[in-house]
Amino acid sequence: MSANTTSGRAGRGRRRSSTALTVAMGLMLVYALLPLLWLLMSSTKDTGSLTTGFGLWFGRDFHFFDNIHAVLTYDHGIYLRWFANTLLYAVVGAGGAAFISTAAGYALAKYRFRGRTALAAIVLGAVAIPGTALAVPTYLLFSKVGIVDTPWAVLLPSLASPFGVYLMRVYALGAVPDSMLEAARIDGSGELRTFFTISLRLLAPGFVTVLLFSLVATWNNYFLPLIVLSDPQWFPLTVGLNQWNSLATGAAGSGATTTGFYPLVITGSVLAIVPLVVAFLFLQRFWQSGLAAGSVKE
């Protein structure tokens, strides 16, 4: 490969293309998109053509709509129920997490009180603990309280987002000027009113960032619901699809399955990522501005 040194006439245009880089990025792109292409192609096949023929192209017939029909009707439409559960967990869980994180981060950034530094340190420490490690203790706690196998068992833990609190604290430090809070106080506004009418608007980009973060996290949450739920009525999509997958890959030795589960799993997965893709396309600019939050103090 030839090293592409550009001749010294810089400033011509801002674009200095490097063939090597472009090729490398192209390969990355292919690497990222191939599995998605396989998924999309596979969702148009029936069981027979899934196990014959080439994975990255259409099968003999176009079964996409039959598959969707099968997904939505199997087991009295349990898939739709899972979809609704996931929406509930994601919207309520992520919305709640984003709001709590915003309020907490703002308080840590803007108020002086005893134990503030300790609290901030604990939050920072909590960021380092993977959620998976907490799943089992959480289960034991909940089983004592008696809320195992209810939606609360999934919702409550997803409301706590230490990373969100940390992010909002950093963001609030820069986004809400102290002088503005002083002005509000002088004009006689109460703390809550100030928070809801002034600060919250200033914090909106950060809020959306945390919302997106939590949305992805709760949408993909798997281990916690797997542990705390045994009734399929409350499963989110992740756990439900995995249950179908284990039926596809071996109701082995436990009686034969006479249903073709492979197309259900694949088409169900395609439908499950649609809302996430849509959310990203719409909220992308918030996401990008949020990623750089706190990197430069203005």
Place this chain on the structure above:
Amino acid sequence: MTPAHSTPRRRLLALVPAAALALTLTACSSSGGGEATPADPAKALDTPTTLTFWTWAPNMDKTVALFEQKYPKIKVDIVNAGQSATEYTKLQTAVKAGSGGPDVAQVEYFALPELALSKRLVNLKDYGAAALESKFAASAWSQVAIADGVYAIPQDTGPMAMFYNKKILDELKIEPPKTWAEFEAAAIKIKASDPKRFITSIDPGDAGGVDSLIWQAGGRPFQQTDSTSVTVKLQDAGAKKTADLWTSLINRKLVDTAPGWTNEWWQSMGSGQYAMWIIGAWAPGNIASTIPDTAADWRAAPIPQWSASENVSSENGGSSVAVTSSSKNKAAAAAFAIWLNSDPQAVRSLSANGLFPATNELLKDPAFLDQPVQGLGGQKANQVFADSSAAVAKGWQYLPYQLYANSVFKDTVGPNISTDINTGLSAWQKRITDYGNQQGFKVTAP
């Protein structure tokens, strides 16, 4: 005997199983006194109750609906709480906590000793299950009769068979092998015809598959002598014989070592890269539904023997239905488990959903034996499977902590599967021994 004479008799005979069930259900019912003992099934079935039934078997609702029709006071909630190990983990926790568990649960045979000994399951002898022994295939009953108790009712079994792709064997003029020596010769021919072909594949993550092969070769690696003493011999003659054969086949690239049930594995099955699959009798349903294009090329034959004069088989997979010790409706739950798996109408419904039967009544039923099997080109394969069921070797046992043992199979035998399976089995034995000793068992391992 004139036909006219035999019909009423036949009708009478047909009533025997039903009568026997009625007897077991009413055996301990009170004589009209109205004081129901807790273990009164007839009374329990007439009391409005909701039972929770954990099972992952697809289409179980069809069979349960028959029960609800017959006993309208009982409502059965079917819950798929996860498959196999996932379900057992939940069952252990829930029953221990005393809430959130089911009344009735599907349990595979290998997990029964563990759940029974940890007091998670009810001894169904207290509910008249002992009287059912003659209704079930010996191989099935021996797996639910644990330590003088009966801890579940057999639901389906998996007597081993050899499924082969007739098209490939015909093309190469190979007769279905009757012994393991012939199997090896066939493997060499199949490889020679196309280097991409294998006679079959062995799953490096599936303890059950290897167990079944060792069982058929006469190995008895797991034995429990009393409630705390266990013997582990994964290098006994049967285990060694099995490991030597398959190691040699794998080393010569005659047998593949791909994980089973994946999309690629089914592709190899469907495209003729694998000529055989040696597995339990429940497989035809999977073949028919997963590789519909080539399913008609497949046939079943008896599993190859170690010597031509023998006829020995073993079991692979299969499940039973147990009642949990945390159930509040034990009598109704036991009556449900018994009806679901022994009523002639119920067992036919289970069989229609692809479960291979465990009851003698169905295994000997001419209509069942002559039924063309979907997915094997209409072959009357049930005859092959029923013979295999009758030939299952006795004396096989599972560990009282088989779930752990199976979970470390892929880290011990798995990595050694293509070098030397004996090394893998020894490593597996060591892990099983260490864990058992930690758990307070007295483990003897030569």
